[in-house]
Amino acid sequence: MSTIFTSSIGKKLMMSLAGFFLLAFLLVHLGINLLVIIYDDPMVYNKVAHFMGTNILVKIFEIVLMGGILLHIIYALILQIQNWIARPKRYSKANYSNTSFFSKFMIHTAIITLVFLAIHFADFYFKAKFGHTETLVVDGVLYHDLATEIVDKFKMLPFVVFYIAAFIFLGFHLVHGFQSAFKTYGLDNSRFTPVIQALAIVYSVVIVGGNTMIPLMIYFS
Amino acid sequence: MDLKLKIWRQKDSQSRGKFVNYKLNDVSPDSSFLEMLDVLNEELVERNEEPIVFDHDCREGICGACGMVINGRPHGPDSLITVCQLHMRKFKHGDTIVIEPWRARAFPLIKDLMVDRYAFDKLIQESGFVSVNTGSAPEANSIPVKKHYADLAMDAAACIGCGACVAACKNASAMLFVGAKVSHLTLLPQGKIEAKERVLQMVAKMDELGFGNCTNTGACEAECPKGITLTNIARLNREYYYAKV
Structure with a gap:
């Protein structure tokens, strides 16, 4: 008998739990990044970034987050490969059906997001952790000037375009992922599901809107 | 109505299948999709060709035997019906209809449009x-x-x-x-x-x-x-x- 970690339903549960955890993280991430455009003083963002980079609880959370990303990717890959194997010969004519549009492109939007994530990590995360960034000393404490780093990056047009495009694709991924997770948890009925579907759209619009607003406002400021 | 049919033909599970084009004229819009295939098969038999194999049984929409993907949709271009309940009036004169078998590893193909x-x-x-215990039916x-x-x-x-x-x-x-x-x-x-x-x-x-x-x-x-x-x-x-x- 298969276990909760190896059965088809179990694997989906693991993937969706990890995915939902990432949904929560995206909100926190957006909230912090909005500080760059809300406050003119770059030190507000730098102080929060400093706290995030040095607090022990946040550091533990960081490991959990990396685990969540890995878990989501590994389970998604296993499921996707099994799904490809389950249909060895494809139909010659594309299947027309009244299905959720974005659900058909989850693996494609996932690959785009993964490429974006690698570039994003190289640009900000690894640079802040291990690379060279400008530093500031305020009240005897050394801060990485990440706010200026962000502003410098988003003054470059190709960078702005790439970030916006990546977030739009991520938004497509989130619309289906958000509402699909609830079905995987077994929560689906005629009253509950329309609310969840509406929430999925609101959530995705907030994430995409917020994250595209940051580069746009910096570029045009 | 006259139709062009593009139908998946495969000799057996081991052979390589391919689409074969057929022309069928004077199809009654009142006939069912399976009846249209019956007419085509009669023509094929008369021409000494192998008829197209497809599953069917009750032809009343309740047995679940018939099934093929028609123009990209299982059971064809209508909702809440099986292929036997699909009527040719859903198509137009001159249409090309693509007919494929169910495609899934768990449903291996037997022949043409028939899967296991x-x-x-x-x-x-x-x-x-x-x-349940055998015996007389319990009181409902x-x-x-x-x-x-x-x-x-x-x-x-x-x-x-x-x-x-x-x-x-x-x-x-x-x-x-x-x-x-x-x-x-x-x-x-x-x-x-x-x-x-x-x-x-x-x-x-x-x-x-x-x-x-x-x-x-x-x-x-x-x-x-x-x-x-x-x-x-x-x-x-x-x-x-x-x-x-």
């Missing part, structure tokens, strides 16, 4: 039943069933096991079928007794038979001739977690 859906029988044999009113649950169980029991859900799903998943069978039995007091074993065994068998994993796209629900809904998949998930904890 024994995997569904294996799922039922595994645990898709209730164990001796076990009360709430109307709400009786209705839900009846809706799930409408599944005819045609395989359109697997055919429509981009992952060839059988979750709608298994969800319907688990719901139909588990919602009723008689089926509750073996509910845990049933869901665990059926899910394990479903995975073993090589069906894909559900991604909640809803393609199965959209193509099911009996209107089985995705809520049955959610119930299957719930029952599975409940059985596991």
Whole structure:
């Protein structure tokens, strides 16, 4: 008998739990990044970034987050490969059906997001952790000037375009992922599901809107 | 009406199949899709060619035997019907109709449009039943069933096991079928007794038979001739977690 970690339903549960955890993280991430455009003083963002980079609880959370990303990717890959194997010969004519549009492109939007994530990590995360960034000393404490780093990056047009495009694709991924997770948890009925579907759209619009607003406002400021 | 037909022909499971084009003239718009294929087969026999093999039985939309993908849709361009209930008036004079078999690893092709859906029988044999003592039928009113649950169980029991859900799903998943069978039995007091074993065994068998994993796209629900809904998949998930904890 298969276990909760190896059965088809179990694997989906693991993937969706990890995915939902990432949904929560995206909100926190957006909230912090909005500080760059809300406050003119770059030190507000730098102080929060400093706290995030040095607090022990946040550091533990960081490991959990990396685990969540890995878990989501590994389970998604296993499921996707099994799904490809389950249909060895494809139909010659594309299947027309009244299905959720974005659900058909989850693996494609996932690959785009993964490429974006690698570039994003190289640009900000690894640079802040291990690379060279400008530093500031305020009240005897050394801060990485990440706010200026962000502003410098988003003054470059190709960078702005790439970030916006990546977030739009991520938004497509989130619309289906958000509402699909609830079905995987077994929560689906005629009253509950329309609310969840509406929430999925609101959530995705907030994430995409917020994250595209940051580069746009910096570029045009 | 005159039609161009592009039909998948494959000698047996080992051969390489290909699409073959046929022209069929003077098709009655009142004929059913299967009758149109019967007419084509008669022409093929007269020309001393091999007729097209396809599954069919009751031709009343209730047995679940017929099934083919017509212009990209299982059971063709209409909702809540099987192929035998599809009529040629749904098509226009001069149309090209592409006809393919169900495509899934768990449903190996036998010949032309006929696939082996024994995997569904294996799922039922595994645990898709209730164990009852033999003897005379019990008094129907001796076990009360709430109307709400009786209705839900009846809706799930409408599944005819045609395989359109697997055919429509981009992952060839059988979750709608298994969800319907688990719901139909588990919602009723008689089926509750073996509910845990049933869901665990059926899910394990479903995975073993090589069906894909559900991604909640809803393609199965959209193509099911009996209107089985995705809520049955959610119930299957719930029952599975409940059985596991």
